[in-house]
Amino acid sequence: xxxxxxSYPSLVKLQQVCLNQHIPFASYRLPDKPEIITLVQxxxxxxxxxxxxxxxxxxxxxxxxxxxxxxxxxxxxxxxxVFLSDHIGEDYIRELSLHAGLLFSDExxxxxxxxxxREDFIQQVNDARKAIAGGKFHKVVLSKVxxxxxxxxFDASAFFIHLCDTYPHAFVSLVQLPQVGCWIGxxxxxxxxxxxxxxxxxxxxxxxxxxxxxxxxxKWSNKELEEQGIVTGFVEETLHTxxxxxxxxxxxxxxxxxxxxxxxxxxxxxxxxxxNKFGACLQALHPTxxxxxxxxxxxxxxxxxxxxxxxxxxxxxxxxxxIQNKSHLFVNLRCLQLFNKQFVLYSGAGITAASIxxxxxxxxxxxxxxxxxxxxxx
Numbered sequence: 001x002x003x004x005x006x007s008y009p010s011l012v013k014l015q016q017v018c019l020n021q022h023i024p025f026a027s028y029r030l031p032d033k034p035e036i037i038t039l040v041q042x043x044x045x046x047x048x049x050x051x052x053x054x055x056x057x058x059x060x061x062x063x064x065x066x067x068x069x070x071x072x073x074x075x076x077x078x079x080x081x082v083f084l085s086d087h088i089g090e091d092y093i094r095e096l097s098l099h100a101g102l103l104f105s106d107e108x109x110x111x112x113x114x115x116x117x118r119e120d121f122i123q124q125v126n127d128a129r130k131a132i133a134g135g136k137f138h139k140v141v142l143s144k145v146x147x148x149x150x151x152x153x154f155d156a157s158a159f160f161i162h163l164c165d166t167y168p169h170a171f172v173s174l175v176q177l178p179q180v181g182c183w184i185g186x187x188x189x190x191x192x193x194x195x196x197x198x199x200x201x202x203x204x205x206x207x208x209x210x211x212x213x214x215x216x217x218x219k220w221s222n223k224e225l226e227e228q229g230i231v232t233g234f235v236e237e238t239l240h241t242x243x244x245x246x247x248x249x250x251x252x253x254x255x256x257x258x259x260x261x262x263x264x265x266x267x268x269x270x271x272x273x274x275x276n277k278f279g280a281c282l283q284a285l286h287p288t289x290x291x292x293x294x295x296x297x298x299x300x301x302x303x304x305x306x307x308x309x310x311x312x313x314x315x316x317x318x319x320x321x322x323i324q325n326k327s328h329l330f331v332n333l334r335c336l337q338l339f340n341k342q343f344v345l346y347s348g349a350g351i352t353a354a355s356i357x358x359x360x361x362x363x364x365x366x367x368x369x370x371x372x373x374x375x376x377x378x
Contacts (some may be wrong), residue, residue, distance in 0.1 A: 011038065022176050024045070028304050040079055044078075049062070059078065066314060067300060071168060075177050110147060121361055139227060140299040147343075155256070160172065189335050194325075198269070199271050207228055247267060287316075315331060
C-alpha cells in the first residue's frame with residue numbers, strides 16, 4: 001500500500017461538477033499505472049449496446065450488469081472529452097458547471113435494498129449445498145449487501161483518489177451513468193484485457209485473509225482448490241470452444257488483492273486467434289463461475305430465487321473499451337453503490353459441496369472490509 005497521498009485538485013473539481021450536475025462520466029486508474037483517465041459525455045446519453053454484436057466496433061467506457069434484465073442493460077459511455085490525471089482546464093470546469101446536466105430517468109434508489117442478515121446468508125449457503133448434493137450444479141456464488149448511511153464528511157472524489165493510492169494493483173473506478181447510478185470500486189479481477197496484440201484473462205477464486213506472511217506461504221484447503229479448479233476449467237474450455245488453440249496458461253499461484261489472498265490462474269493468447277469474436281468471447285465468459293456458478297443457467301436460477309437483493313451491476317463488468325486499440329474490462333468486485341444519503345456494499349463467496357456456511361459468511365465480511373477500511377481511513 002502507498003503511504004503517500006496524491007493531490008488532484010482539478011480532477012476533484014471536475015468529478016464534483018459531474019456528480020452535482022448529473023453528467024455521465026467515468027474516472028479510472030488501471031492496475032500498476034500512474035495515470036487517472038477521465039471520460040466525460042455531456043452532449044448525449046450513453047448508449048445501450050448489445051454485448052454480442054457491437055463491442056468490436058465501439059469505443060468508450062462500458063458498464064454491464066450481472067445479468068441483463070428489463071431494468072439493467074449494458075451501457076457505453078462515448079466521451080465528448082478525455083482528460084489525463086489533473087490536466088483539466090479551469091475554463092472547461094467552469095463551463096461544464098453551467099451545464100444543465102442530463103436528467104437521470106429511473107435513477108436507482110437505496111430504499112428497497114435491505115442489509116443481508118447473517119441468518120439469511122447461512123440459510124442460503126446450506127440450501128446451495130443441498131442443491132449441489134442433489135446434482136443441480138457444481139458451484140454457485142452467493143452475494144450479500146450492506147446498506148449504510150453516508151458519513152457527513154464523505155467526499156466521493158477524495159475516496160476515489162484514496163482507493164487509487166491504497167490499492168495500486170487494482171482497477172479503481174468512479175462511474176456515474178443514467179439508469180446505472182454511481183459506483184466506486186477497486187477490483188482485482190480482469191475479465192478480458194486486450195493490448196499489444198495479446199488477450200489476457202484470469203480465473204480467480206479461493207479467499208483467505210492476508211496476515212503479512214510471504215505470499216508463497218499461504219496454503220489452501222481442498223474446498224478452495226476445488227473452487228479454483230472449477231473456474232479454471234470453465235475458462236479454459238470456453239476459450240477452446242471459441243477456437244483458441246495456442247493458449248498460454250500460468251498458475252495457479254497465490255495473489256494478493258488488498259487485505260485478501262486469492263488463487264489465480266492466468267491465460268494469454270494472440271489477438272489474431274479471436275478474429276472478430278470479441279463480443280462472443282465476452283458473452284461466453286461472463287458471468288464466470290467466480291461470480292455466478294456452473295452450470296451457468298442452473299446457478300443463475302438459484303441466485304435469482306434465493307438472493308433477496310438485486311445485484312444490479314455488482315459482479316457485472318466495466319472498463320475502457322477499444323481506447324487507443326486497447327481494452328481493459330474488469331469484473332465489478334470490491335465496490336459500493338453510491339446514493340443520495342446511503343451507500344450499499346456488495347460482496348460474495350463461492351459455494352461448493354465442501355463449503356461451511358459460517359466460514360463463507362466470514363469471507364464475505366473480509367471482502368467488504370476492503371471498502372469499509374478505505375471509508376474509515378481516507
